[in-house]
Structure formats: C-alpha cells, structure tokens
Amino acid sequence: MSVMKNFLNVILILCVCLNWCFTEGVAEKKESGKVDSYTFQVSSLFPSSSSCVLSxxxxxxxxxxxxxxxxxxxxxxxxxxxxxxxxxxxxxxxxxxxxxxxxxxSKNNADxxxxxxxxxxxxxxxxxxxxxxxxxxxxxxxxxxxxxxxxxxxxxxxxxxxxxxxxxxxxxxxxxxxxxxxxxxxxxxxxxxxxxxxxxxxxxxxxxxxxxxxxxxxxxxxxxxxxxxxxxxxxxxxxxxxxxxxxxxxxxxxxxxxxxxxxxxxxxxxxxxxxxxxxxxxxxxxxxxxxxxxxxxGIVSKSVKFTPVYSFRSSPHYGIKIVGISVGDKELEITPASFSTNGAIIDSGTVITRLPTKVYAELRTVFKEKMSRYKATSGRGIFDTCYDFTGLDTMRIPKIAFSLGGGTVVELDKIGMVLYPFTRSQVCLAFAGDDDHIPAIFGNVQQKTMEIVYDVAGGRLGFAPNGCS
CATH class of the missing domain: 2.40.70.10 (Acid Proteases)
Structure with missing residues (x-):
C-alpha cells in the first residue's frame, strides 16, 4: 500500500512539474491568494514567424x-x-x-x-x-x-x-x-x-x-x-x-x-x-x-472595466489618470503630485511606456529586486534594465499593474507586455523614464492583447484581457 502511495505521489509531482514547464504564463500566489508574479517560457518571447495565426x-x-x-x-x-x-x-x-x-x-496645436x-x-x-x-x-x-x-x-x-x-x-x-x-x-x-x-x-x-x-x-x-x-x-x-x-x-x-x-x-x-x-x-x-x-x-469582451477619460489640453490625445503602480507585492510610492504636472495619456502610436523620472526609477529598483536571481546584462538604447536568459527554459517575472481613476486596475499579465526582447542574451524591461516636460504615455507594448474600448460619448475608456483570441 505504501509503495502504491509513493507511486501516486511521484505521479502527482510529475504532473505539477509538467504543468509548470509547459504553461506559457503561470500565476503564482502568496498565501493571501493575491497574484504577484508569473512564470513564462523564455521561448514565448520569440514566437515563430513562419506561420500566420488569425485572431x-x-x-x-x-x-x-x-x-x-x-x-x-x-x-x-x-x-x-x-x-x-x-x-x-x-x-x-x-x-x-x-x-x-x-x-x-507645447504648441497647443493638436496636429x-x-x-x-x-x-x-x-x-x-x-x-x-x-x-x-x-x-x-x-x-x-x-x-x-x-x-x-x-x-x-x-x-x-x-x-x-x-x-x-x-x-x-x-x-x-x-x-x-x-x-x-x-x-x-x-x-x-x-x-x-x-x-x-x-x-x-x-x-x-x-x-x-x-x-x-x-x-x-x-x-x-x-x-x-x-x-x-x-x-x-x-x-x-x-x-x-x-x-x-x-x-x-x-x-x-x-x-x-x-x-x-x-x-x-x-x-x-x-x-x-x-x-x-x-x-x-x-x-x-x-x-x-x-x-x-x-x-x-463589436465589443467582444464582457469583462471590460472602465476608467474616466479626460480631455488633454487642446490635443486629440485621450487623457487617463494614473493613481498607482505595483510591482509584484510592492506598491510604488506614488503621490497625487507624481503625475499632476503633465498628466498621462494612452497612445496607440508610442511603443514604450514613458513614466516620470522618479516614478520610473522606483519601478526599476523594485523590478530589479524581484529579478535578482537572473543575470543582468548591459542596457540598450532607452533601456537600462536588461537580462541574459541564455540557457533558461522558464523565467518568473513580477506582476506589474496600473491603478487608474475610478478603481480600474490594468494588469500586465503577458510576458510581451513587460519585457522587450532583443535576443535571449538581452531582454529588457519595456519601460523608460523621461523628463517631466511631457505627459506620461501608456504605450502600445503595454496594450498588446487587451481589448481597449474608447467610449468617447460616455467619457470613459475600458480595458479587458484576451481581446484578440
């Protein structure tokens, strides 16, 4: 009987390991049940380009x-x-x-x-x-x-x-x-x-x-x-x-x-x-x-969560209010003044999310702490936080979430929403700090795979996961 019990335990462990290894993104929870990190396959950063996958x-x-x-x-x-x-x-x-x-x-001239x-x-x-x-x-x-x-x-x-x-x-x-x-x-x-x-x-x-x-x-x-x-x-x-x-x-x-x-x-x-x-x-x-x-x-998701959208000076951009950012279980020290000078916009055309210098510096510090197990490597261009994942099959990254006005929380739960891959030996945090002369910009890397709803008539902006498939 004990032999059979041990055999079943081994099978259970193998099943857990297989599920761990072959799941693209596995959420990890603390005892409180709150998700603070995800495990991904490194290969998911470099999807095959040999075939076309339709939504x-x-x-x-x-x-x-x-x-x-x-x-x-x-x-x-x-x-x-x-x-x-x-x-x-x-x-x-x-x-x-x-x-x-x-x-x-700066010119107050939209286009x-x-x-x-x-x-x-x-x-x-x-x-x-x-x-x-x-x-x-x-x-x-x-x-x-x-x-x-x-x-x-x-x-x-x-x-x-x-x-x-x-x-x-x-x-x-x-x-x-x-x-x-x-x-x-x-x-x-x-x-x-x-x-x-x-x-x-x-x-x-x-x-x-x-x-x-x-x-x-x-x-x-x-x-x-x-x-x-x-x-x-x-x-x-x-x-x-x-x-x-x-x-x-x-x-x-x-x-x-x-x-x-x-x-x-x-x-x-x-x-x-x-x-x-x-x-x-x-x-x-x-x-x-x-x-x-x-x-x-045509809105395909039933789980859209809305935040108020704001007019942004005289520009055509859609303003949003960022009230908090968390990295894993750590809430960044964001005050009402952090984004008050120039505010924030969401933009389909900007690739990398730009944050005020001090906000980005804290995000980077906490992210580095959470990623201390991985080998750091040199920065590249606007990126100063990069890693070498050579030889690794999986990686664990902290969850990053944006809290917006109206109580809406946008979770970046896909690896491509957090990391920007050059090669396996150089994968970078997909955010950048900028001077305080422009608004924060929520860029399109962080928008990927979400359904984003612009209800202009209703004065609100919606977010929902898994909007493409």
Missing amino acids: SKASNTKSSLRVVHMHGACSHLSSNKDASLDHEEILRHDQARVESIRSKL GVSMTKSTKLPAKSGITLGSGNYIVTIGIGTPKHDISLAFDTGSDLTWTQCKPCLGSCYSQKEPIFNPSSSSSYHNVSCSSPVCKNGTTCLDSNCVYGIVYGDNSFTRGFFAKERFTLTNSDVLDNVYFGCGEYNQGLFFRTAGILGLGRGKLSLPSQTATTYNNIFSYCLPSSASNTGHLTFGSA
Whole structure:
C-alpha cells in the first residue's frame, strides 16, 4: 500500500512539474491568494514567424477583414528590405514619436492641422510616424481603392497620399490614390463651414497642412470621399486630407487613420452611425492579428472595466489618470503630485511606456529586486534594465499593474507586455523614464492583447484581457 502511495505521489509531482514547464504564463500566489508574479517560457518571447495565426474573435465577426503585421508572416507588404529594420531603428522612431507629442502639446496645436452599428477592421503592426504603429486596410473612392493606413489615437484628420504628387510623395507599397478616377471624390470649398481654423485656399478649394514634431508633414486638398470599411459598411462624405506633398517617417503605409478626440476624427464624423465608440486589440506578435472595431456591438469582451477619460489640453490625445503602480507585492510610492504636472495619456502610436523620472526609477529598483536571481546584462538604447536568459527554459517575472481613476486596475499579465526582447542574451524591461516636460504615455507594448474600448460619448475608456483570441 505504501509503495502504491509513493507511486501516486511521484505521479502527482510529475504532473505539477509538467504543468509548470509547459504553461506559457503561470500565476503564482502568496498565501493571501493575491497574484504577484508569473512564470513564462523564455521561448514565448520569440514566437515563430513562419506561420500566420488569425485572431479567432476578429475572423468570426461578420464584418471583419483579414489583418496582418506589416513585417510579419501574414503580410503582403513585407519584403527582405523590411526585415532589415532593426530594433535600434524602431526605438529611434519611437523617440521621434515622443518628440512629436512633446512638440504638439507645447504648441497647443493638436496636429499642426491647418484646416449602434458595428464594424471591425484588422489591426496590423508596422513602423510609421516615428514608431512601431498598427495599420488597417480600408477602401477609398468609387470604385474602391484599397489603402493601408496607420491608425492613430493621437491624430484627428485622416489623410492619404494622392496623385499627382505635385510636391513629392514618399514611397508606399500600394498604388497612390488618384482622386480623378473616383466618381465620389469632392474637394471642400473655401466657403464650407469646415474650412476654417487656419486652412488656406487655392482656386476656391480648401487646402490643409499637417506638420509633425519630427518634421514629417503632409499637405494637400481638404476633401470628401466614400470610405469602405467592409462590404457592408460604406461611409459617404467622409472628410479627409488628400495629400499631394508628403515627406517623413511614414514608410510603406499610405497615410493616417485619425482616431483622436477632435471633430474631424473618424469616430467623431461617424458618431451617428457608431455612437462614437471604437475599440481595438493589438496583436501579441508579428505572427498574430488583432482588430479595430467601430460601434459598441463589436465589443467582444464582457469583462471590460472602465476608467474616466479626460480631455488633454487642446490635443486629440485621450487623457487617463494614473493613481498607482505595483510591482509584484510592492506598491510604488506614488503621490497625487507624481503625475499632476503633465498628466498621462494612452497612445496607440508610442511603443514604450514613458513614466516620470522618479516614478520610473522606483519601478526599476523594485523590478530589479524581484529579478535578482537572473543575470543582468548591459542596457540598450532607452533601456537600462536588461537580462541574459541564455540557457533558461522558464523565467518568473513580477506582476506589474496600473491603478487608474475610478478603481480600474490594468494588469500586465503577458510576458510581451513587460519585457522587450532583443535576443535571449538581452531582454529588457519595456519601460523608460523621461523628463517631466511631457505627459506620461501608456504605450502600445503595454496594450498588446487587451481589448481597449474608447467610449468617447460616455467619457470613459475600458480595458479587458484576451481581446484578440
């Protein structure tokens, strides 16, 4: 009997070990039952790029489109040249994005602009606007001309490159839109009420111009056109910028899909159709897909927790209130003044979350204490807290959670939301400290795999786990 009991104990131990080793993320609890760390496979930091994994939630939605990562296995835009883009370039462009935000807010000029139905669009990650952004493919004009646009919660006006490119156009993958071939295209007249706030005129037509903080720019005609989101969702008379003179860090995308708070953003223009609600889930890796959804009927998660969203000065950005941050079982010493000077925003276009210097310094200190068992290695770029996981199958990292206004807690419970991998021998904490002249920015690495709901009409922002699959 004792032999059989010992045998069963061995089997039980083996089962526990197997479950430990082969589970991507295992939550570990203290005696109180509170989760303060997760165990992950090191290999999950480097997902295979040989196959395309479609989001089940997006693909099973009636109005969804196939979505791809711009440089990933699913992409028709990827090329060998794209593959040569390295992390240093991605992070350099990310810093340009942050500088752009700083410039816009310091000038109180949102974009430098001179001038209960649901549909789902795919979110695909690329590199544009100075950072590792995400893109969607939509149709424009009649007949429909497909273009890939970076969607941006920090921009209002949607724009795309247009022929004849009288000044210059940067290189994009798809053919440039030709408005003369569309029967639904119309320039906006200078006499139109929407042609104001610094717009200029050319031959009685309204002309716009946008200059970003990194000196990228687009200029052209302010126009109206038909936008096709899906075969069943066609939007007429959408205001947009038809750019004939464009330069900057936009790479192979065709322009910007503006999702900001202003009157010219797509959610604002379609408020009667989609109730000024949209949501998205950013894919976990370049081999996975995500989605962008307009309308409340497309919200796929029932466990969304909301926090109030705040107007952020005169910018299109969505302000949030960070009231606390925890690392494992340690609450950081955040006071009401920690974020009061410049506040905080959530931004789809910034890659790495930026925190005030003192807040980041404490987060880094506590994280290092929790990770003391692992071999530290040299920093890289904006990262100063990096580890060497060579030879390890699993790792345990402390849970990081953000407490927001209204009692909402956002837990970063996926390894890719906390760590930024270069190689197995250099994996870094995916946060950075910044000077106190810009707001804190909740970046897109920390948003991955969550469903994030922008209920603009309701003045709230929602978070839910597992929004892509």
